[in-house]
Amino acid sequence: MIEGPAAIDRADRADRSDRVDVDAGTDELLRRTAEMAIAYRRSLPERRVGPQPGVTVESLRAALGGPLPKAGTDPDSVIERLAADVEPGLTAMSSPRFFGFVIGGSVPAALAADWLTSTWDQNVALYLATPSAAVVEEVAARWLVELLGLPVESSVGFTSGATMANFTSIAAARHAVLRRLDWDVEDQGLVGAPPIRVVIGADAHISLKLALRLAGLGLGRAERVPADDEGRMDPAALASMLEGRSDPTIVCAQLGEVNTGGMDPIARIVEIVRRHPNAWLHVDGAFGLWAAASPRLRSIVRGHDGADSWATDSHKWLNVPYDSGLAFVRDSAAHRAAMSAGAAYLPPAPGQERDPGDWVPELSRRARGFTVYAAIRQMGSDGIAAMVDRCCDVASHMARRLANQPGVHILNEVVLNQVLVRFDDDDAVTRDVIARIQADGTAWFGGTTYHGTVAMRISVSEWSTGIDDADRSVDAVVRAFEASRSAGPRS
């Protein structure tokens, strides 16, 4: 704040002598940076997938660390050194042969839109401040609701990821089930509130559990519905847990178990939950909800539109850069009540405008709608369906080829883009194969322990992965398994 003659004097001096020449060298820096980004991108098809051999936490600290710099450095050197120092320790997560976690890369229009998002540097809380960013979100939200087959009245929040989308949905649920008991949770909190029952699947994702903790509902209190071998909630068990009860209840189902890809029988779950007037059904569909965008796969999520809220990720299967998740809530009033902040200096949009900040936990944030909008425009609903189908086809192809190898077992039903692979039916061998394939660098697979059994996980969610990449990767796995076997037994 500028007050009094001294401050005015300071401001005056700053105006005359401290002017920063913002354009000096910036054009060239941005051009060079674009070239570095292009070179990285072009390297992806042949690039080693994991970090460079020999990279350790010590080598990275030695390259990147040091005392707090006192003097500044020119931006060109900063960027050149940053790129050189971090490159060895990067994993090519946008490689067509990266099969770790459930990570998609970025389709070209989304990546380019991401560059512009940073350049435009819009704070997207209010329509008033950035009408274009607000309308892009609104348009993308309508497209997504249609693409994913959700109720048209649903409101949408553009979150940092599915964890915050789960949290946003749970906060809306918490509002709605307590409102029906005349308890205003935004005003009174949960202290002294009527207890809320929370029911989750035995194989619910850790992200959902974190969301329950953040929402003050507690993880230990959540009642678990048994799941089958594929991690799918048992609907009969859910029905008996809810039978004869009328307390406020939040049930969390899942589309896409993170190991197996297993999809909860959502139509049956909807039918069970709908018998209970004060129950809310949330669906964590971080990647599995994208099956709804595919006419071929849609039948496995049929009935999903009967839930109350849905969380998913754009930075997974839609292949936009981080960070980008989506919360959909049918009861938009509950959604807004849970998330809108309201302050005298933040005027609500006067008319029909949508304020992006009303639907997510943050106020100031990146204009996340641009990348999502660009990805949908680039692919269209046909292209998105084709990408989802292709990923599932590649997963099936890899599973089939691996299953033909002696000593290799596929542990799950490959219903989507996830495959669990076990070698010589042995934990130590399986871990060794995973370590060898990661060191080899042709492809990248992670490990997991699913229902007590060690397995290698294959997740196919990268738009650029083709059958050739799948074959090269399977060949590398087979080589790693053979090498492991000839290295002999391990303890």
Ligand SMILES: *Cc1c(COP(=O)(O)O)cnc(C)c1O
């Ligand atoms: C990835 C994932 C999440 C968490 O998503 P983030 O984007 O990492 O926050 C939640 N649930 C499931 C089923 C997931 O696969």
